[in-house]
Amino acid sequence: MNVAAGTVPLVPARSRVGMNAWALLVPAILVYAVLFVWPLLGSFWTSLTPEGSLSLKSYQDFFVDEFNRSVLWRSIRISLLTTVMTLIIGYPVAVYLSQGWRKGRTLVVFMVIAPMFVSAVVRSYGWIIILGPNGILSMALAKLGLPPTAGRLLYTETGVVVALTHVFLPFMVIALTGSLQQIDPALARAARNLGANGLEVFLRVTFPLTLPGVTSGAIIVFCLAASGFVTPALIGGAAVPVMPYLVYKEGLLVLNWSFASAVAVILLVATALITGVYTLLAGHRSGRRAGA
Amino acid sequence: MKPHLEISGVTKFYDAFRAVDDVSFAASPGEIVALLGPSGCGKTTLLNVIAGFLKIDAGAISVDGRDLSRVPPHRRDMGMVFQNYALFPHMTVEKNVAFGLKMRGVSRKEIGQRTQEALEMVQLGHVGQRYPKELSGGQQQRVALARALVVRPSVLLLDEPLSNLDALLRKTMREEMRQILKKAGITTILVTHDQEEALVTADSIILMTAGRVEQMATPSELYERPRTVFCARFMDVTNLFEGRVVGKEAGFSVVDTPLGRLQAEGCLSEVGQAVTIAIRPENLSVAANDGENRVRGVIVRESYHGAVRRLDVEVGGCMIVAHVPVRRCVKGVGEELELSWPADRTRILPDEAGERSSAPSSPRAVAAE
Numbered sequence: 001m002n003v004a005a006g007t008v009p010l011v012p013a014r015s016r017v018g019m020n021a022w023a024l025l026v027p028a029i030l031v032y033a034v035l036f037v038w039p040l041l042g043s044f045w046t047s048l049t050p051e052g053s054l055s056l057k058s059y060q061d062f063f064v065d066e067f068n069r070s071v072l073w074r075s076i077r078i079s080l081l082t083t084v085m086t087l088i089i090g091y092p093v094a095v096y097l098s099q100g101w102r103k104g105r106t107l108v109v110f111m112v113i114a115p116m117f118v119s120a121v122v123r124s125y126g127w128i129i130i131l132g133p134n135g136i137l138s139m140a141l142a143k144l145g146l147p148p149t150a151g152r153l154l155y156t157e158t159g160v161v162v163a164l165t166h167v168f169l170p171f172m173v174i175a176l177t178g179s180l181q182q183i184d185p186a187l188a189r190a191a192r193n194l195g196a197n198g199l200e201v202f203l204r205v206t207f208p209l210t211l212p213g214v215t216s217g218a219i220i221v222f223c224l225a226a227s228g229f230v231t232p233a234l235i236g237g238a239a240v241p242v243m244p245y246l247v248y249k250e251g252l253l254v255l256n257w258s259f260a261s262a263v264a265v266i267l268l269v270a271t272a273l274i275t276g277v278y279t280l281l282a283g284h285r286s287g288r289r290a291g292a
Numbered sequence: 293m294k295p296h297l298e299i300s301g302v303t304k305f306y307d308a309f310r311a312v313d314d315v316s317f318a319a320s321p322g323e324i325v326a327l328l329g330p331s332g333c334g335k336t337t338l339l340n341v342i343a344g345f346l347k348i349d350a351g352a353i354s355v356d357g358r359d360l361s362r363v364p365p366h367r368r369d370m371g372m373v374f375q376n377y378a379l380f381p382h383m384t385v386e387k388n389v390a391f392g393l394k395m396r397g398v399s400r401k402e403i404g405q406r407t408q409e410a411l412e413m414v415q416l417g418h419v420g421q422r423y424p425k426e427l428s429g430g431q432q433q434r435v436a437l438a439r440a441l442v443v444r445p446s447v448l449l450l451d452e453p454l455s456n457l458d459a460l461l462r463k464t465m466r467e468e469m470r471q472i473l474k475k476a477g478i479t480t481i482l483v484t485h486d487q488e489e490a491l492v493t494a495d496s497i498i499l500m501t502a503g504r505v506e507q508m509a510t511p512s513e514l515y516e517r518p519r520t521v522f523c524a525r526f527m528d529v530t531n532l533f534e535g536r537v538v539g540k541e542a543g544f545s546v547v548d549t550p551l552g553r554l555q556a557e558g559c560l561s562e563v564g565q566a567v568t569i570a571i572r573p574e575n576l577s578v579a580a581n582d583g584e585n586r587v588r589g590v591i592v593r594e595s596y597h598g599a600v601r602r603l604d605v606e607v608g609g610c611m612i613v614a615h616v617p618v619r620r621c622v623k624g625v626g627e628e629l630e631l632s633w634p635a636d637r638t639r640i641l642p643d644e645a646g647e648r649s650s651a652p653s654s655p656r657a658v659a660a661e
Contacts, residue, residue, distance in 0.1 A: 186378035189345055192365040193372045194392035194443065204391075208382050 040268075047261035058262035068246070068263075075243040076270065078161055078232070079225040085165040086172035086221050087214065093169075094176035094213075112173050115166055124234035127163045128154060131235070155239040163235045164225050171224065172217040179213025180206075215282040219275045226271045243267040296321040296479045297342075297447050302351035304334075304341050311337040313503035314351070319447075319496075324473055324480045326494035328487060330526070334503035335483045339449050342481060344368045355446050366395075371440030371478075372449040376456060377432045379424035385411070385435050386420035392443035410442035411435075413472065430461050437469065441476055448473070448480040454489060462486075466493050487527055491515060499523050521641050524570040530613045531571040534643070537563050544584070544635045550610045555584045558640025568641045574600065575637040576614035578623075583634030587612070591625050605631060 050057045062068045097108060115123060130136045131153040138151030153159035183206065191201045229244035236242065241249075243263060251260030295318035304312040312334045319325045327335040340346045342353055344365035353360050360368055371392075379388050389410055393403045411417045414434035424432055433453060440448055453469070454462045470493045473480050484490050490497045491511040499506045499514060499522075507519045518524040521532060535549035537560070544555040549569050560567050580586070589607035596602075600615040614631055623629050 184376065184378060186374045186376060187380060189343075189365070190372065190374060190378035190380070191391070192345070193343060193368075193370065194439070195366050195369075195395035196391075197366055200395065205380060 043261040043264055046258050047265050050258035058258045059266070061259060062262055062266060071241050071243055071246050072266065072270065074157065074240070075226055075267065076274070078157060078164065078242060079222050079271075081161045082164040082168060082225040083172075083218050083222045085161060086169050087176075087218065089165065090169055090172035090176055090217070093173050094180055097173070097177045098180035100181075113170050116170055120167070120230040121234070123167065124163060124231050127159070127166070127231075127235055131159045131162070154235065155237055157236065157240050160232050160236040160240055160242075163231050164228060167228070167231060168221045168224055171220045175217030175220065176210060176213045179210045179216075183209050211282065215279065219278065222275060223271055226267065294321075295319065296323070296356060297481070298352075298354045298357075299338075299342070300352050300354075302338070302341060302353065303349050304337055304346060305349050306337075310503050312341060312348075315500075315503070315505055316351075317498055317505065317508055319479050319481065321479055322474075322477045324470070324482060324493060324495045326482045326484055326490035326497045327500060328484055328490040328497050328526075329500035329506075331485060333500040335485075335500050336451060337503075338500075339451055339481060339483045342447070343370055343372055343449055369443075369445050370447045370449055371443060371445035373433075373436045373440050373451065373453045375452040377424075377436040379432055379435060379439070381424055383423075384420065385416070385422055385424065385427070388424065388435060389420075389439045389442050392439065396443060406442055410438040413441070413475075414438045429457050430465060433457060433465065437472065441472075441478070446479070448478045450480060450482040452483055452485070455484075455486070462489070469493060499526060501526075517639065518570065518641070521568050521570070521643075524568075524639070524641060528572075529570045529639075530573050531569075531576075532641075533569045533571075533610065535567055535569050537565045537567060537640075539563060542584075542635075545640060547640065551587050551607050551612065554638055555635035556638035556640045557636055560640050560642060566643045568643050570639040570641050571612070571633060572637065573602070573613045573615040575633045576612070576616070576631045577633060578614070578616050578620055578629060578631060580630045580632060582632045583637065585635060585638060586630060586632045588628065588630050590628050591623060594625055603629075605629070607631075 047058050048054055048056070093108065093112060097105060097112075118126075128135075131151070132138075133152050133154065135151065135154070137153065138149075141151040153162060187205055187209070188201050191205045196204065227244060228242075229248060232240060232242045233245050233248070236245075238245075244267070247260045247263045247267075250256045250263060254260075297319040299318070300316045302312055302315045303310065315334075315338060317325070327338060329335050337346065341348050344360070344363065348361055351361075355369075379385075380391065383391070386407055390403050390407045393406060398406070408417060408420070411420055414437055416431060416434055416438065419427060419431065419435075424435065427435065433456075437453070454465050457465060466489050482490070482493060484493075491514075494511060496508060496510055497514050498508045501522055507514060507523045509517070509519075514523065515527055518527050518529065524532060533549045533551060535547040535554070537545050538548050538553070539546045541555060544557050545560075547554050547556050547567060547569055554569060556569055558567070577583070587607045589605040589612065591603050592606050592611070593604040594601060596618070597615070599618070601618050603614045603616060605612050605614060612631070
């Protein structure tokens with residue numbers, strides 16, 4: 001190829017891509033606007049017009065009733081617990097996976113991702129068999145001499161947390177593995193060399209450096225757990241009502257659409273607030289690191 | 293002097309591959325030893341073995357007579373500077389340097405004082421509050437050195453410490469580093485693939501290949517008296533010729549080579565022995581009588597290298613390379629000239645395969661070609 005033909009168009013080509021880069025986003029923006037923003041604005045509008053005119057009655061109804069407030073707190077509590085559980089269980093798995101040379105790594109990756117291959121309904125029924133009154137867990141615990149009620153986690157908050165942890169573990173593991181793999185292995189060696197034992201290396205070097213991964217994993221799992229419907233509905237049912245269950249009940253059974261919309265908006269705002277505050281705190285830390 | 297660090301018969305396998313093969317050497321207190329060799333020669337593996345990051349398969353590592361082979365890395369009391377410095381990115385420079393002291397349970401007041409001293413030693417007293425990524429490569433290198441030295445380790449290990457710096461900075465840093473190390477009086481093992489860095493920085497050099505020690509010598513000895521063809525090649529001896537010892541004359545051996553009959557020195561002097569002759573390009577002179585050995589040839593190529601001019605001269609079908617001071621040579625390509633050099637600058641080395649002395653066409657020698 002001749003030199004002029006090869007090199008001259010490079011600069012204009014670059015700026016052309018720059019000017020038209022927004023065009024690349026058009027399909028995504030269209031889908032996002034039609035399927036997400038528009039219905040969301042619709043729900044918001046519905047929640048503000050309970051009887052055809054603007055009013056905050058639906059919100060007032062929600063917060064006045066102690067039952068509704070307890071559902072909100074339960075949703076937040078279950079989501080936080082699920083996040084913490086996926087972090088505790090997922091971190092060691094991520095450490096294992098981030099060491100690429102391990103034998104059997106592929107098998108572990110498959111096992112971690114496997115829950116995502118199965119439909120939420122099928123997976124939940126699996127848990128019902130395990131957690132139910134005469135389920136595998138109760139029977140196993142009974143064999144160990146524990147009271148027969150010990151393993152009955154169906155229709156309890158604990159059961160919901162267990163099932164949600166199972167579903168969302170892959171997201172946490174993937175986020176953590178990514179950030180662990182980015183850590184230079186020489187850093188752990190340097191810390192060892194300077195006199196740190198295995199625990200000190202983890203607490204002072206490895207863990208602090210995975211905080212960005214912990215943050216993204218935690219936000220993903222928290223949001224998914226807070227908005228999850230199928231798993232809490234099947235495992236917890238009416239005994240463990242969560243916000244999405246309330247939306248379903250009010251919207252499709254009671255047909256109080258304005259109230260259902262208000263519940264949805266409250267859940268959205270609560271989730272956004274919690275992740276926002278968390279991100280600010282985490283960002284503040286890394287901001288201090290980058291600044292000065 | 294009693295050895296401070298002693299490595300005896302250390303062997304390390306990666307599966308079936310012998311990465312370090314029966315290496316033994318000793319370093320006296322305060323000595324700077326360079327492990328020099330091409331990549332893959334086992335020098336970095338040996339350093340990691342000394343630091344305790346890799347378990348050895350045979351042999352022993354001891355400091356002051358205490359066997360450390362089974363001691364975990366964090367209790368070996370060795371400082372290390374990594375090739376990419378491995379500074380903790382989430383800690384300030386000061387916290388990086390203080391890390392080792394903190395792990396040793398030193399009091400807070402003493403940590404502050406010693407950290408500041410260490411940073412001042414490397415002339416970085418003013419950057420304590422910054423983060424590593426805000427420093428230049430040379431500054432990061434010095435922080436890594438301060439972090440390793442502040443704990444006053446018994447042995448300092450340096451893994452290619454200057455390889456990430458640009459050429460100019462590398463030259464100043466290696467002298468600065470030698471000064472700092474000598475001032476601290478610390479026994480140091482320096483891994484490098486750069487022969488010049490080893491020559492300038494180290495007190496003694498261990499040249500390694502294929503996991504083994506090829507030669508251990510002082511810088512000048514290694515440079516002037518390489519013991520094998522591999523050493524000679526690695527130390528930039530470009531002129532290597534096969535020859536055969538034919539006799540003795542005035543204290544030197546007489547060797548028949550494709551260049552003609554040369555006088556040379558070296559421990560192999562048995563008549564009839566097949567040997568390799570090594571001549572440094574800079575020992576060749578364009579004056580007609582600068583030594584016992586003399587050849588006539590034609591310049592086929594020349595290139596300018598700043599301080600010297602490189603001449604590729606054809607002598608009887610062989611190429612010989614000479615580095616001559618730029619002003620000394622006025623001849624150009626195609627012209628004939630005479631080269632001369634002293635017999636004591638003509639080294640006799642064992643033939644490449646090492647054991648070809650009696651049978652020039654043995655299978656091993658063929659394989660080595």
